[in-house]
Amino acid sequence: MLKSLFSSEIALGLAQAAIASLLALIVVFLARRKNIHLEKDASIALLRGIVQIIAVGSILALLLRAPRWTSVLLLAGMVLAAGSISAKRAKNIPGAGKVSTYSIAAGAGLVTAIMTWAGVIDTAITSLIPVGSMIIANAMNTNGLALNRFRSEVLAHTGEIETALALGATPQATVRPYAQSSIHSSLIPAIDNLRSLGIVWIPGLMTGMLLSGAKPMYAAIYQFVVIAMILASSGLTSLLSTTMIQAHAFSSADQLLLKGSE
Amino acid sequence: MSAADQSSTDRAVLRAENLSRIVGSKTILSAVSFDVCAGELLGIVGPSGSGKSSLLRLLNRLDEPTSGTVFLDGQDYRQIPPRQLRRRVGMVTQRPFLFPGDVADNLRFGPAQRGESLPDSEITSLLDRVGLPGYANSDAAVLSGGEQQRVSLARTLANQPEVMLLDEPTSALDEESKHGIESLIAGLVRDHRLACVMVTHDRDQARRICQRVVLVEAGRLLQTGTVLEVLGA
Numbered sequence: 001m002l003k004s005l006f007s008s009e010i011a012l013g014l015a016q017a018a019i020a021s022l023l024a025l026i027v028v029f030l031a032r033r034k035n036i037h038l039e040k041d042a043s044i045a046l047l048r049g050i051v052q053i054i055a056v057g058s059i060l061a062l063l064l065r066a067p068r069w070t071s072v073l074l075l076a077g078m079v080l081a082a083g084s085i086s087a088k089r090a091k092n093i094p095g096a097g098k099v100s101t102y103s104i105a106a107g108a109g110l111v112t113a114i115m116t117w118a119g120v121i122d123t124a125i126t127s128l129i130p131v132g133s134m135i136i137a138n139a140m141n142t143n144g145l146a147l148n149r150f151r152s153e154v155l156a157h158t159g160e161i162e163t164a165l166a167l168g169a170t171p172q173a174t175v176r177p178y179a180q181s182s183i184h185s186s187l188i189p190a191i192d193n194l195r196s197l198g199i200v201w202i203p204g205l206m207t208g209m210l211l212s213g214a215k216p217m218y219a220a221i222y223q224f225v226v227i228a229m230i231l232a233s234s235g236l237t238s239l240l241s242t243t244m245i246q247a248h249a250f251s252s253a254d255q256l257l258l259k260g261s262e
Numbered sequence: 263m264s265a266a267d268q269s270s271t272d273r274a275v276l277r278a279e280n281l282s283r284i285v286g287s288k289t290i291l292s293a294v295s296f297d298v299c300a301g302e303l304l305g306i307v308g309p310s311g312s313g314k315s316s317l318l319r320l321l322n323r324l325d326e327p328t329s330g331t332v333f334l335d336g337q338d339y340r341q342i343p344p345r346q347l348r349r350r351v352g353m354v355t356q357r358p359f360l361f362p363g364d365v366a367d368n369l370r371f372g373p374a375q376r377g378e379s380l381p382d383s384e385i386t387s388l389l390d391r392v393g394l395p396g397y398a399n400s401d402a403a404v405l406s407g408g409e410q411q412r413v414s415l416a417r418t419l420a421n422q423p424e425v426m427l428l429d430e431p432t433s434a435l436d437e438e439s440k441h442g443i444e445s446l447i448a449g450l451v452r453d454h455r456l457a458c459v460m461v462t463h464d465r466d467q468a469r470r471i472c473q474r475v476v477l478v479e480a481g482r483l484l485q486t487g488t489v490l491e492v493l494g495a
Contacts, residue, residue: 163359
């Protein structure tokens with residue numbers, strides 16, 4: 001229906017974005033009736049999302065003619081932004097920003113670098129940027145989930161942790177079970193994505209490849225490759241951030257710093 | 263020999279010197295000093311929110327003093343590695359926080375942190391001392407409050423501390439369990455020659471088992487002396 005109303009692709013896209021946003025706002029309105037207030041967060045997120053993605057689209061349009069190495073700069077910028085966004089899930093943990101940025105850079109960076117070196121990801125900007133950004137975005141989500149869970153677990157088990165410290169345990173030993181459960185729970189979405197691949201959802205990348213004329217079998221296998229890469233980078237990110245954040249949760253005198261008000 | 267005489271002749275095992283703790287703009291404790299000798303049970307009494315538990319947490323460095331320090335056997339505790347300090351200055355909290363597993367697992371926890379294994383004979387002996395013979399294989403999760411507090415005491419003793427810190431160890435117990443734990447603590451302090459600091463809001467409890475008392479109010483030390491001097495008859 002929309003296609004007949006708009007002659008230009010950009011106008012059509014904006015109209016489609018408006019309809020999708022409207023649907024999201026209806027859900028926000030329904031949530032409000034249940035006393036769940038998402039209005040501010042959801043409105044800001046929708047606005048930010050459309051502005052950011054249009055900006056990236058414009059940059060991509062310019063980059064198509066730029067040398068290939070510029071994609072590394074763009075991915076590095078994405079890692080910095082992802083670290084900053086993700087750290088907000090770890091309120092009150094000192095050093096969460098640095099930990100998030102380093103972990104995402106290492107997790108997403110290493111997997112992207114290996115797969116590019118192996119020829120799985122093409123070095124063309126049109127391939128490296130979309131696939132790399134998917135890997136970074138998922139690493140960011142996993143990192144946020146892991147840190148948020150770690151913080152909640154530590155706050156819920158302050159007594160157990162300080163009892164173990166008082167008995168002479170190392171800080172790492174006192175939080176080990178909570179770090180393990182944080183890593184495990186943060187990877188549930190990535191694992192579920194793999195488990196439901198093709199059954200519950202056909203991801204966008206595969207859809208895009210099909211639309212651009214790739215053979216369905218190759219598009220399907222490549223989609224699996226991307227989701228598996230996401231699991232690898234998310235797992236590495238979660239492992240690193242949960243390990244590094246432990247050092248920030250304790251003082252140099254092995255005192256628990258991450259706790260409720262005194 | 264009276265309690266006051268004893269404290270003046272015995273060497274102080276633990277000495278707090280001008281301990282203060284300020285968090286943000288709030289003064290939790292202000293220049294608190296006292297000492298405790300081997301075989302002595304020192305009570306810290308005061309109303310709720312007076313800083314008693316905060317003071318106890320400074321004594322094994324679970325929190326950092328803003329100023330002042332603690333001397334353990336004459337050595338500034340900042341010179342002692344924290345894990346070693348906490349092995350030597352054991353702590354029993356208001357809630358026992360037993361770890362998952364059986365009672366023996368809980369007793370083995372402290373020694374295991376330094377790579378030592380606690381022999382079964384020592385587990386049996388510790389459980390006998392705290393009045394829980396035959397409990398080694400009992401699931402820690404199904405014990406009563408009084409039993410859990412006894413396991414917590416045995417778990418701290420398994421580290422062979424020189425000082426024992428007790429934070430309201432009977433406040434969550436019924437009257438019968440409370441008196442049982444009081445006798446147990448008094449016996450352990452006497453038999454092991456432990457220097458013991460016990461926080462309590464219960465002045466009658468302090469009268470029953472403490473030799474000396476420190477009275478704290480609004481983060482300040484108001485009085486130190488024998489039970490009779492501070493709390494009266």
